[in-house]
Each structure stands twice: as structure tokens, then as C-alpha cells.
Amino acid sequence: MAVLTEEFIYHILSYVDKVPYGKVASYGQIATLAGYPQYARLVGKILSLSEFYGEYPCHRIVNTKGRIAPHYKEQKALLLAEGVTFKDANHINILQHRWNVTKKQDK
DNA sequence: GGATTGACTTACG
DNA sequence: GCGTAAGCCAATC
Numbered sequence: 001m002a003v004l005t006e007e008f009i010y011h012i013l014s015y016v017d018k019v020p021y022g023k024v025a026s027y028g029q030i031a032t033l034a035g036y037p038q039y040a041r042l043v044g045k046i047l048s049l050s051e052f053y054g055e056y057p058c059h060r061i062v063n064t065k066g067r068i069a070p071h072y073k074e075q076k077a078l079l080l081a082e083g084v085t086f087k088d089a090n091h092i093n094i095l096q097h098r099w100n101v102t103k104k105q106d107k
Numbered sequence: 108g109g110a111t112t113g114a115c116t117t118a119c120g
Numbered sequence: 121g122c123g124t125a126a127g128c129c130a131a132t133c
Contacts, residue, residue, distance in 0.1 A: 002130085002131080003129085003130060003131090004130080004131085026115085026116090027114070027115055027116085028115065028116060031115090036129095038115095038116095038127095038128055038129065039115095039128090039129070039130085040114095040115040040116065040128085040129090041113065041114085041115050041116095041128075041129065041130075042115095042129070042130065042131095043114085043115080044113075044114035044115065045113075045114075045130080045131080046114095047114060048114060058114085061114075062114085063114075063115060063116080064115080064116060064117085065116090068114085069114040070114070071114060072114060075114090109133105110132105110133085111131105111132080111133075112130105112131090112132080112133100113129105113130100113131095113132105115127105115128085115129100116126105116127085116128085117125105117126090117127085117128105118124105118125085118126080118127100119123105119124085119125080119126100120122105120123090120124085120125105
């Protein structure tokens with residue numbers, strides 16, 4: 001039944017852990033790298049639970065618009081602490097900080 | 108087993 | 121660039 005097994009969660013988080021300092025990645029990007037491009041929503045759910053499975057940089061994960069998580073208020077402060085710049089209160093400079101391994105928008 | 112919801116993404120106006 | 125709609129999948133009611 002549950003797809004959100006520890007094995008799957010750690011698999012996703014392993015890619016999250018590969019996001020370099022000062023960079024950010026999208027849910028879909030992580031999902032694609034993990035081999036499940038359609039599981040972007042599951043990635044978000046996993047990240048919300050990631051703190052219970054280990055300390056992962058879940059604050060480096062944003063949506064493709066560069067907007068931070070609506071329910072994760074510390075994210076902005078954490079990203080600023082890493083040198084990530086914001087366009088406004090809820091959007092980072094995704095074009096500047098997005099992870100280089102982007103396969104969807106490799107351009 | 109159908110309907111609703113969500114840390115998503117893409118398309119359209 | 122922003123709001124809405126449709127597509128997507130798993131969990132929850």
C-alpha cells in the first residue's frame with residue numbers, strides 16, 4: 001500500500017543530499033533524478049517527513065517557479081543563510097541558483 | 108471503491 | 121508575471 005517506505009524516502013533524500021551548498025532544486029527535478037518524474041508531489045510529502053528520517057537540506061527544495069514551500073516558513077531564512085538571493089518574500093532567483101544537473105530545463 | 112486534498116508541473120488567457 | 125484549469129500520483133476520508 002504505502003509507497004512512502006523508508007527505502008523510497010531515503011532514495012529521494014539521497015538526491016536531496018547531493019544538492020550543493022547555495023544551490024536549489026525543484027521537486028520534479030529530484031523526482032526525475034530518482035527515476036520517478038511524476039512523483040514530484042510525493043517528494044514534497046517526503047520532505048515534510050524528512051526531518052524524522054534524518055537531517056536533510058529540505059530547505060533547498062522549491063517548486064519550478066522558485067517559490068518556497070507555503071508551509072515551511074524557516075526555509076527563507078535558511079536559504080538566505082546559504083547565500084541564496086530572493087526576488088521577493090516568496091520567490092528565490094531560481095534562474096541563478098537552480099541546480100546545474102537540471103534535466104528538464106537543461107538549457 | 109469514489110471523492111477530496113496536497114511542500115507539484117505545464118499550459119493557457 | 122499572475123490566476124485559473126487540467127494532469128499527475130498516493131494518502132486520507
